[in-house]
Amino acid sequence: MSLFLFMLLVSILNPVVSHKSCDFPAVFNLGDSNSDTGGYASAFTPPTSPYGDTYFHMPARRFSDGRLTVDFIAEAFGLPFINAYLDSVGTNFSHGINFATAASTIRLPISVIPNGVFSPFYLGFQYSQFEQFKVRSQMIRKQGGLLAGLMPKEEYFSKALYTFDIGQNDLAEGFFSNLTIQEVNASIPDIINKFSANIKNIYNLGARFFWVHNTGPIGCLPYVLIAFASAEKDPAGCLKPYNEVAQYFNLKLQESIAQLRNEFPSAAFTYVDIYSVKYSLFAEPQKHGFELPLVTCCGYGGEYNYSAAVLCGGTITVNGTEIFVGSCDNPSVRVVWDGIHFTEAANKFIFDQISTGSFSDPAVPLKQACQS
Template sequence: MRHKDLCLQTLLLLWSFSCSIELDYTSIFSFGDSYTDTGNFVIISGPTTPELAMTKPPYGMTFFGHPTGRISDGRLIIDFIAEALGLPLLPPSFAANRSFEQGANFATAGGTALDRTFFVVNNYTVLSPFNISLRDQLRWFDGMKPSLCAGTPGGCRGFFSKSLFVVGELGWNDYASVLLAGGGAGEARSVTPQVVSMICAGTQKLIEDGARTVVVSGISPMGCTSGNLVLFASSSEEDYEPDTGCLKSLNLLSMEHNQLLREALTQLRGRNPGVRIIYGDFYTPLAELAATPRRFGIDGEDGALRACCGGGGGRYNFNLSSACGMEGVTACDDPSSYVNWDGVHLTEAAYHHVADGWLWGPYAQPTVLSSA
């Protein structure tokens, strides 16, 4: 029965792909944080920075066989999207001696929707020493445009009309900065309108630059993250969702962000007729994995909320003093049966699950591969 279901699913995916009108994307340009970063943070940090955990095994163990700057055991959502569209995996925008004609990834680990000064002025935790907000990433994009558009018919607007733009999961680090400063979920929710407004302003700028298709991601259920389950643990069972075991307050924060973002994107579509603005649901697939893990081939006892890579034991197998990438720290034998990779980020299997839902449904409407 399992084999038949798999065959049926494959046929449906192939049918969906073949029936979609040819979109013929010639390039992909991506923005975001560590869920989308393909190496920018490592490059920006430079050789003088103390060795980063993400540059050490077992990062990259599942697909690449070595660390690549991606904070996972393998590929990310943006990688699976590129593969489905027949385009090369996106190089980080700071990579040397690379061609960016088929796309570039400006996403950087620690990236925020709001500018770094916002967190400094409000005495929130500053997660990165670098200016890597969405506004900064868009500035890097502006700097690349002359080399991309020179001599192309229709200039930049013509070039970008055939590109897919992805505005990744921004907001997570904004809220984490408030939470780590002791602000609590309520205070974190108070900055949601500003976060969503900045994401939409960035999306509007891309449209004005010529983008005709933009995927804008919501954020994941923050209360289901192994690290957050340890850092913000509660002694009251009432603070946890009975069906998932995730923290209610942090998941409520994610849901409110996503709801406000979806409403704002609806308004943005109304102001930009003829532009495809796709909301990528990052919450639902991960909530489903947490609630019914075995339905998706995830280890129900360990793999839904526990980190695959990281030492320390404990309920969620997460310990900052013995984190993934540190000397002597190993990963689980089968990352494909886990959702969480290192306590914050996801396994390749989880990213693949989300990407499939964006490409063919049901986690994006319209989907990336549809024309409607």
């Protein structure tokens, strides 16, 4: 068989082989704490040590002991970590920007910081920030000077990868507002409609390549396990009804992405089933090199080593002795970092799985997400 015929056969049997890797010059991210690289820290109170200690050896404005999935995505394309839009000191946006802020929702939350627990920077606000940034960054480039080189080139906006990881807090807002499971489910279509509307707005500003994470198994996280302890548990020890809400959210999200794909055939939309990857860490931890998946690494108290009364990096007085809430001995084998977020080791595992395309619709690897 000639080399030409062989390569033709391979491309037919495995079309992905014939695709070139995408050369994304920038990453623009919108989301919540799962992908926040400093937005919350700039606007409110930055996380303190031991946050960031594993990789950065200092607090790095992230809600983990190290890198997040979005950091690994940037690294995969040879790009520097993307800085938060709200950063004001020494910030370089030339290869992307991060609008994600911890505690952010898709819809405008009922109560916001400082009187509530959710961020005012919900997805619609993040879109507005992006809209302003696109205009202002090009004004700065045209003016020239030192700051011009810190802004992305105009063509990057149509060539960049746009990543999204948001929705968990919309579900949490419903749960912690004492809505029933049925009431939270009933809110999901509107939440997804708001998400889709923002995607369309960003598309209209020139975005063409979308990488969208679904939401994870919220019923496996200690902050939910503690708050709703009486709920039915599945074999992994996670709260079954709360995970079922997340699964319904993901179903409607996948349907909306399919609709967007039909509506905008010139764009590439990749729906990423991050839920399945995260759940595997709770269901089969030993298989993946992890242990004690439901137990918080940096926390204090109870079955899950977590209490909302004292969080990671805080202090608590027990029998007259002040105790610092620090990291477990080996975060590299732990799944949950602070009762809400994942460890760097878990984030790396998640990235390694989703970047292959095995959990994507369509099934394209991350580096070919411009061709889905």
